[in-house]
Amino acid sequence: MDAAPAPESVAEMKEALARAQYLADESAALVSFLAQRLGKPILVEGPAGVGKTELAKAFSRATGRELVRLQCYEGLDEAKALYEWNYRKQLLRIQAGGESGWEEVHGDIFSEEFLLERPLMKAIASSEPVVLLIDEIDKTDQEFEAMLLELLSDFQITIPELGQVSASSMPIVVLTSNNSRELTEALKRRCLYLWLDYPELEREMEIVRLHAPDLTEALTQRLVEVVRMVRALDVKKPPSIAESIDWARTLLLMGAEDIDRETFAQSMSIIVKHRTDIDLVAERVGLKLPGASAQAPG
């Protein structure tokens, strides 16, 4: 990839992100800009489906950096996140070079050739600067967070047999969290903090417009308003931005002219995905929509 020139101001950052199909709000653009300037990790928190992961992806597209992604889950450990010795290969090496001396073999099998790179290691060792996405950090346990500290503040990893591996190029680190548990102070201290929330009406309309440009203006507005109505209800899983976009595309495919009760009932399952939610939404939102014909659909 050819690296685009680094944005020189917040406005340029915003533009660059927009070119990468991501409409950032002021604070998101600003924090991205700061992260790139200061070389500090970003910690993005917010409800599910507001585009936290997407920000990192857009960032990588905007800056022309490769994206290295580490998906976190409970029980994730160093061997899967950092590095692992390629034990089979090491064994082969020992057996193949039977007559060479121990010293030689020892020095040999603990060299980088026998190292299996996992995402974090890969991000550090890459010769090109990358964007490292550590997704859903709140899913791991605190021990793992502690392990990340060295990486986040100094961009280096200590391997007992090899010594320290320092980043040859500064990666931009984006951590996302659904806020399902409080992260440790130590981790937060090292990061710039960004809270992403559901976008304002206007901005969400722009986003939908960007991804479904064929939808008429009136319908776009209607759609976003309905989605916001659903979010305002007490539903188990509020519709995310991605679902708004999906819905917009569905409406296009259906050739819908307006969101009336019938269209809504047919396509509602795109934005509402819980049995109980569907009932609630049908009752509270569905009835506010204009009926397609004189009779409301059963």
Add this chain to the structure above:
Amino acid sequence: MSAAGASPFGPRAEAGPPGLAAKLLGFCDELRDEGVAVGTSEILDAFAALEQVPWTSQDDFREALAATVAKSQEDRRLFELLFERWFFRAAESEAIERGVGERGERQEGGQLDIDELREQVRQAIVEGRDGQMRDLARLAIAAFGRQGEGSGVVGVDVQRIRRTLGLSTRTQPSTEDGGAEPPPIDREQLNRFERHLRRELERDLIERTSTLPPSRPLADLDRALPTSPTQDLAAVHRAVSQMKRRLATLGHEQRGRRSGLTVDVRRTMRASLETGGVPLRLRHRPKRPRRPEIYVLCDVSTSVTSASVFFLSVLHALHDSFRKLRSFVFIERISEVTDVFEHERDFRAIADRISSEGGVADVSGYTDYGRVWLEFLTEISDDLDPRSTVIVLGDARTNGREPHTEVFAEIASRAGRLFWLNPEPKLYWNYGDSVMAAYERHCDGAFECWTTRHLESFVNVVAGGVPRD
């Protein structure tokens, strides 16, 4: 800039040379006073970040500062409150010091057509344009805010002006014209306008009196816990996370060695490299520190209504920190709500679900402690062991029913430790139907607990905790 010593505006002016750096440090100080953890590294980051943005843009300035200093939503809320106040003050005090004012230049606003102004304000609010709102707020104040210098109390004036302008969130036919009903205004947007009004009024007041009102910490009401659950969960969380560390390390000393170890195949194979692939030395999975098991029983009856919100937020925070936590709510019966907490993150949703499906109240809605102990003991007696900690949140008011102290004693003896947090001040214990004394004898500790400070002191006592023999 004049000498800092001559400044009548607060002691912080002497802290360093006047300028942005000093202001920022002062601001961070104030944040710390309000309980936001701002470390030196955060401050350094803030300076580094501010170098990257044009300081003339207020939004950028604020966002850059927030990104480096306020690292959770609660922090951010406090940050907003203080930011407004601090930098507004900073600007105003500078203005007074330099004798800059705009009083004389203001034109007579009396002839202004009120209806037109009203319409303009409404327009600006709906469009949400800050600059315009500010200007209009000034106009409004000039027009009819200060006849006779106003009331002198900013809050009162704000409301008066708002009423005069006929701004309201509800659609109501305004007094004069019943015909064309103006569309309702979004509450959020109206708040924004009110903020502008308040700010301009304050500015006015400061200019008039040439002094800044004394800076005081955010009102306790703003951050009190029992009344507003979502506001200061952070404080509860902090206290609880402290508690977590303490509970986790307590009782660790005697954990067994070697017994119950499992072989880690992966590491054994790797270790076998030294011996040419023959696994001579077994490697074991490292023993994870044992997490304490905690049972929390929380009274949610009407006698503790005000406190139960606080208690629920404590529970909520506990659930964040401990995996092995089982929580129960009770009134007349007991009901396990562990699931609710595990599946809901949002505090309000939890409160709703507990009240709707807890199923803990029978007929009377009065707490029956005796029955609760009996049920609790039958339900989980097998799980209680010396490793477990039981925490009771309740007021020990039995409503004249049998307290079943002996059952409580049984629970206490089976559990490793038992703590009682009482939402009533100690003074009221054992008055009326409170049987705190009877229960207290069996507890490892009983504490009054109705603010975060109490919670913290509870944590401290637990920290020095003497395990029960």
